[in-house]
Amino acid sequence: xxxxxxxxxxxxxxxxxxxxxxxxxxxxxxxxxxxxxxxxxxxxxxxxxxxxxxxxxxxxxxxxxxxxxxxxxxxxxxxxxxxxxxxxxxxxxxxxxxxxxxxxxxxxxxxxxxxxxxxxxxxxxxxxxxxxxxxxxxxxxxxxxxxxxxxxxxxxxxxxxxxxxxxxxxxxxxxxxxxxxxxxxxxxxxxxxxxxxxxxxxxxxxxxxxxxxxxxxxxxxxxxxxxxxxxxxxxxxxxxxxxxxxxxxxxxxxxxxxxxxxxxxxxxxxxxxxxxxxxxxxxxxx
Amino acid sequence: xxxxxxxxxxxxxxxxxxxxxxxxxxxxxxxxxxxxxxxxxxxxxxxxxxxxxxxxxxxxxxxxxxxxxxxxxxxxxxxxxxxxxxxxxxxxxxxxxxxxxxxxxxxxxxxxxxxxxxxxxxxxxxxxxxxxxxxxxxxxxxxxxxxxxxxxxxxxxxxxxxxxxxxxxxxxxxxxxxxxxxxxxx
Numbered sequence: 001x002x003x004x005x006x007x008x009x010x011x012x013x014x015x016x017x018x019x020x021x022x023x024x025x026x027x028x029x030x031x032x033x034x035x036x037x038x039x040x041x042x043x044x045x046x047x048x049x050x051x052x053x054x055x056x057x058x059x060x061x062x063x064x065x066x067x068x069x070x071x072x073x074x075x076x077x078x079x080x081x082x083x084x085x086x087x088x089x090x091x092x093x094x095x096x097x098x099x100x101x102x103x104x105x106x107x108x109x110x111x112x113x114x115x116x117x118x119x120x121x122x123x124x125x126x127x128x129x130x131x132x133x134x135x136x137x138x139x140x141x142x143x144x145x146x147x148x149x150x151x152x153x154x155x156x157x158x159x160x161x162x163x164x165x166x167x168x169x170x171x172x173x174x175x176x177x178x179x180x181x182x183x184x185x186x187x188x189x190x191x192x193x194x195x196x197x198x199x200x201x202x203x204x205x206x207x208x209x210x211x212x213x214x215x216x217x218x219x220x221x222x223x224x225x226x227x228x229x230x231x232x233x234x235x236x237x238x239x240x241x242x243x244x245x246x247x248x249x250x251x252x253x254x255x256x257x258x259x260x261x262x263x264x265x266x267x268x269x270x271x272x273x274x275x276x277x278x279x280x281x282x283x284x285x286x
Numbered sequence: 287x288x289x290x291x292x293x294x295x296x297x298x299x300x301x302x303x304x305x306x307x308x309x310x311x312x313x314x315x316x317x318x319x320x321x322x323x324x325x326x327x328x329x330x331x332x333x334x335x336x337x338x339x340x341x342x343x344x345x346x347x348x349x350x351x352x353x354x355x356x357x358x359x360x361x362x363x364x365x366x367x368x369x370x371x372x373x374x375x376x377x378x379x380x381x382x383x384x385x386x387x388x389x390x391x392x393x394x395x396x397x398x399x400x401x402x403x404x405x406x407x408x409x410x411x412x413x414x415x416x417x418x419x420x421x422x423x424x425x426x427x428x429x430x431x432x433x434x435x436x437x438x439x440x441x442x443x444x445x446x447x448x449x450x451x452x453x454x455x456x457x458x459x460x461x462x463x464x465x466x467x468x469x470x471x472x
Contacts, residue, residue, distance in 0.1 A: 077423045084349040108408060109425040112458050116352050118345040143428040144445060147435055171428060185396070185403040189431040 023055065023270040025063050025253070033257035034133040035063060038168075039227035040071030040205025041107065043087040049228040051268050052249050053091035059266070060095060063253055066132070068092075068100060071205030071224060072107025072142075072170030074120065079111050088119070103130055105139045107170040107205060112141075129156055135256055136162025140169035142186055142204075150189060157197035164256050164280065167194060168203040174221045176238035177207035177246075179231055194219055200280060201261070209234050209246040210265055212274055216240075220278055224265070227251050245273040318383040319438050325375045326455075329367075329464060330443050333457060336362035343459065357419075360460040364417050372416050375455060375465040384437070384453065384467055391436040392472050403430040404448060404471065411450045418463050420447075420456065 027035075037056060042049055056068075075087050089096065096102075096119065104120035105127075106112060115122040122128060126141040127149055138156060141149060157165065171180075173187040194202065195217045205225035213221035226249050235244040249268040254261060265274040337359055346352055364370075376384065391397065407427040412420075420426070427448050437446055440455075444464065447454045453470035454463055 079349065079353065079422050081348070081350045081353075108428050111422060111461070112426075113352060113356055113461070116343060116345050117349060118347045122345070124343065124345055143426060145429075145431040145434070146445075147439065148442075150431070180406045183403055183406070183428075185399040185430040185432050188396070188399060189435075
């Protein structure tokens with residue numbers, strides 16, 4: 001169970017730092033926290049992707065996140081070296097040159113062999129785990145969630161000592177966007193395991209909008225499939241949504257330490273479209 | 287830690303219970319699956335022969351090198367199976383067994399979810415040929431997990447993909463269409 005302190009319309013958590021684009025960071029900037037960014041459906045090579053990349057680099061100057069999670073559809077269309085350069089290396093060049101690591105998951109527009117592209121840090125695996133401080137991340141391949149992957153996930157989650165367990169993969173289990181909607185078949189297979197083993201946060205893309213879903217079974221779901229792509233006005237008004245945004249691209253910043261995880265979702269215009277804190281409370285064993 | 291019985295075992299048991307009166311039918315079904323697995327194993331053996339002379343697959347900074355390795359492996363595989371054709375693995379008997387398993391799944395309580403998943407997986411339509419590469423610029427349809435549970439397990443070198451209503455056996459690393467069943471998916 002979690003409580004969320006919504007601060008989108010409230011005074012910022014710290015003294016807001018204003019940056020050249022008017023970007024106001026609203027995160028505690030705890031020096032002990034694990035800091036990361038989240039992007040999804042990025043690989044268009046379009047002007048908007050570059051603008052988000054520039055904004056991320058600007059945010060990084062004040063909020064030096066260590067790594068970026070990629071929620072799939074990392075490279076659209078062709079997969080030539082020029083495509084990788086235009087759709088990934090150049091938009092995020094400042095971050096890459098600054099030593100920020102990118103950890104990718106595979107989307108339906110990705111070639112599964114992107115797992116061999118070193119800058120995606122997948123180490124040749126379609127699904128893998130990643131430990132950062134007290135956080136353990138589980139990158140999954142939702143395009144091909146076969147029995148072997150399900151078994152692997154069960155095993156990894158059951159043995160995880162992470163205080164925060166965060167899964168990231170392409171297809172959302174919950175979404176109120178019109179174009180695709182949630183993948184209920186994937187949900188039927190994955191959700192029981194996520195709940196059983198105490199996953200705290202799930203990050204997905206695929207829908208080209210931003211959504212924060214109300215907690216489902218104790219898990220916070222975010223959809224962020226609009227860091228490159230966008231499907232304007234695709235969100236429905238629905239009971240499940242805590243916050244939605246579908247008129248521009250976004251990226252998200254997160255920091256977690258001890259029992260608190262903070263997030264801030266920022267639009268391409270540098271505006272905060274969502275922010276808050278998730279407090280990790282004791283959960284009864286499943 | 288308790289383990290639930292995988293769905294595919296449920297389907298298999300259902301299949302057995304439906305035909306248990308006819309011992310011959312159960313044996314024939316199992317035989318077709320065993321045949322399928324032998325043909326798949328033979329392909330993997332050939333494929334590993336093709337890969338034997340190549341440097342081990344490691345992550346690289348170079349997408350060009352990544353793509354070249356994929357193409358080179360595919361070419362070597364093609365050279366080792368130059369007369370490969372549709373039906374080499376999915377023989378008529380094996381195809382019939384796969385269609386039976388798929389139709390069983392389509393009659394299950396999971397059917398509606400699988401159909402929705404497929405409908406929303408950005409279906410594509412391409413002309414299929416054995417030994418062809420899957421076009422790089424066309425997205426792969428994601429596979430409903432329940433459908434995967436109802437099909438025989440594959441070694442890690444291979445995967446099933448639905449392309450339109452066809453079931454394709456694909457070598458992921460080589461990006462090669464190994465064989466396929468047309469109109470397999472209702």
